[in-house]
Amino acid sequence: MRLVIARCSVDYVGRLKAHLPLATRLLVVKSDGSVLVHSDGGSYKPLNWMSPPATLRVLSPDEADLEDGVAEQWTVQSAKTDDRLIVNLHEVLHDTSHELGVDPGLIKDGVESDLQRLLAEQIETLGAGYTLIRREYYTAIGPVDILARDSSGATVAIELKRRGDIDGVEQLTRYLELLNRDPRLAPVRGIFAAQQIKPQARVLAQDRGIDCVTLDYDAMRGVDDVESRLF
Amino acid sequence: MRLVIARCSVDYVGRLKAHLPLATRLLVVKSDGSVLVHSDGGSYKPLNWMSPPATLRVLSPDEADLEDGVAEQWTVQSAKTDDRLIVNLHEVLHDTSHELGVDPGLIKDGVESDLQRLLAEQIETLGAGYTLIRREYYTAIGPVDILARDSSGATVAIELKRRGDIDGVEQLTRYLELLNRDPRLAPVRGIFAAQQIKPQARVLAQDRGIDCVTLDYDAMRGVDDVESRLF
DNA sequence: AGTTGAATTTCGGGG
DNA sequence: CCCCGAAGTTCAACT
Structure with a gap:
C-alpha cells in the first residue's frame, strides 16, 4: 500500500x-x-x-x-x-x-439473517400460540422470510427488515397475493416485522390489513443468551 | 489528517x-x-x-x-x-x-438528471410524433419524470432510471393508477426507460402493459453535442 | 431537520 | 457466472 x-x-x-x-x-x-x-x-x-x-x-x-x-x-x-x-x-x-499482508476480514453480528434466526426461534414473540412453519419459504417470486401459524391455526407470512420501509410492505403484499392463491395455505395474513418501522410504511401496511411489529434485537438476543446458558 | x-x-x-x-x-x-x-x-x-x-x-x-x-x-x-x-x-x-485544507468538492456529469434532460430534449427517441408535455410533472405521490404525448395524442408517463429495477416499475404503476383517475389525462400509458433494464423488471412491466425502452446515453449525448455545435 | 430516491453504490449469498 | 437483496449503506435534493 x-x-x-x-x-x-x-x-x-x-x-x-x-x-x-x-x-x-x-x-x-x-x-x-x-x-x-x-x-x-x-x-x-x-x-x-x-x-x-x-x-x-x-x-x-x-x-x-x-x-x-x-x-x-x-x-x-x-x-x-x-x-x-x-x-x-x-x-x-x-x-x-507499506507491506500490510492479507486481512482476515470482518466478523459481523446483528444483521438481518441474525434477526430472522432469532425470530424463528422465538416465534411466540408475535403472540401466544404461534408456531413456525418454516424460514425462507420459497415462492415463484422469491422467498418469504418466515411462514408461521397463529393460535387459531391461520397461516401468517412474515416479512422481516432491520428498517421497515415502504418497499418491504410492497414486497409482503406481493407475497400475500400469491400465497392466497394456494388453497392449502389461504387465507394468509401478513406481519411486517422490523427493528424500526417508518410511519409511511406503517400507514400503508395498515391500509392493506398487514400488522406491524417492532422487534427489540437486544432483548431477543438476551433471551437467546439466557436459553443458551440454561440448556 | x-x-x-x-x-x-x-x-x-x-x-x-x-x-x-x-x-x-x-x-x-x-x-x-x-x-x-x-x-x-x-x-x-x-x-x-x-x-x-x-x-x-x-x-x-x-x-x-x-x-x-x-x-x-x-x-x-x-x-x-x-x-x-x-x-x-x-x-x-x-x-x-498532514494539513490538507478544505476540498472544493466533486463536479459530476452524466447522472439521472442529465439523462432526463436529454430524453426530454430528444423525446422522439421514443417514437416518431412524440411531443413533450413537461418534465417533473408533479402529482400527490411524487413527480412523474416525463409526461408526453404519442403520435395519436395519447398521454404517456415515462419513468426514467439509470438502472431499471423492479422498484421503478412499481413506482410507475402507482403514478399510472393516479394519473388515470384524471379525466383530462386518461387514458395514460406507461414507458419505463433506462440505460439497462433487469429481466425481472421487464417481465413485471410487460405484465402491467408498460413498455420498456433502453437508452443509449452516449448516443443521446452525441446528438446533443451535434445540436449544440450546429445551433 | 426529516424524507425520499440515486449511487461510478459495495458486498454477500444462492442458483 | 449473473442475479438479487442488504447495507452501520452514503449522498444530495427537496419539503
Whole structure:
C-alpha cells in the first residue's frame, strides 16, 4: 500500500464524468491497483476512486500540463471496464509504501439473517400460540422470510427488515397475493416485522390489513443468551 | 489528517457489532474526528469506520490488554449516536500528520438528471410524433419524470432510471393508477426507460402493459453535442 | 431537520 | 457466472 499526500487535480471518465479541482488530498494506492482519493473530511466514501482490478501508469506530463504546473500524471485504468482515473500531481508532500499482508476480514453480528434466526426461534414473540412453519419459504417470486401459524391455526407470512420501509410492505403484499392463491395455505395474513418501522410504511401496511411489529434485537438476543446458558 | 499504519484489532459497537482480528492495517484519522480502517485490498469501502462528527480518545490499555500486547487503545465515539469504535494498537509502524485544507468538492456529469434532460430534449427517441408535455410533472405521490404525448395524442408517463429495477416499475404503476383517475389525462400509458433494464423488471412491466425502452446515453449525448455545435 | 430516491453504490449469498 | 437483496449503506435534493 502506497500513501501519497499531494496537491492534485483528478478526472474520472467512465460510467459518468467527474472532476476534482486542484487541492491537497490523500491518495491511497492499494496492491490490487485500486486508488482512493480522500479529502480531510466527509465520511468513508472517497471523493473519487478506481475499483480493482486496475493498473497505475505514471506518465511524464506533456508540455501544456507542465506549464500548468503538473509534475507527474497518473493514469489508473480499470482492468475490466474502460473506466479511467487521471490524477495530475502538482506537488508531492508525502510518499511512503507499506507491506500490510492479507486481512482476515470482518466478523459481523446483528444483521438481518441474525434477526430472522432469532425470530424463528422465538416465534411466540408475535403472540401466544404461534408456531413456525418454516424460514425462507420459497415462492415463484422469491422467498418469504418466515411462514408461521397463529393460535387459531391461520397461516401468517412474515416479512422481516432491520428498517421497515415502504418497499418491504410492497414486497409482503406481493407475497400475500400469491400465497392466497394456494388453497392449502389461504387465507394468509401478513406481519411486517422490523427493528424500526417508518410511519409511511406503517400507514400503508395498515391500509392493506398487514400488522406491524417492532422487534427489540437486544432483548431477543438476551433471551437467546439466557436459553443458551440454561440448556 | 493523520495516517497510521499499525498492527491492530478493531471492534465496532453500534447499529450492529463487528470485530476485526489482529492484522496490519491503515488507519486514517480525519480532522472531523472520523476514522477509516483500510486493508490493502477491497474497494473504496473501509473494513470498518466511524462517521463524523466523532472524537478520538487515546487510553492506556488496562492490565489484561497489556498482557495481550496492546500498546495503545483508541476509543472513537460518535458525537450524535452511541456508536463506538475501539482500536487496539499492538504495534505502530508509521504515524504522520498532514494539513490538507478544505476540498472544493466533486463536479459530476452524466447522472439521472442529465439523462432526463436529454430524453426530454430528444423525446422522439421514443417514437416518431412524440411531443413533450413537461418534465417533473408533479402529482400527490411524487413527480412523474416525463409526461408526453404519442403520435395519436395519447398521454404517456415515462419513468426514467439509470438502472431499471423492479422498484421503478412499481413506482410507475402507482403514478399510472393516479394519473388515470384524471379525466383530462386518461387514458395514460406507461414507458419505463433506462440505460439497462433487469429481466425481472421487464417481465413485471410487460405484465402491467408498460413498455420498456433502453437508452443509449452516449448516443443521446452525441446528438446533443451535434445540436449544440450546429445551433 | 426529516424524507425520499440515486449511487461510478459495495458486498454477500444462492442458483 | 449473473442475479438479487442488504447495507452501520452514503449522498444530495427537496419539503
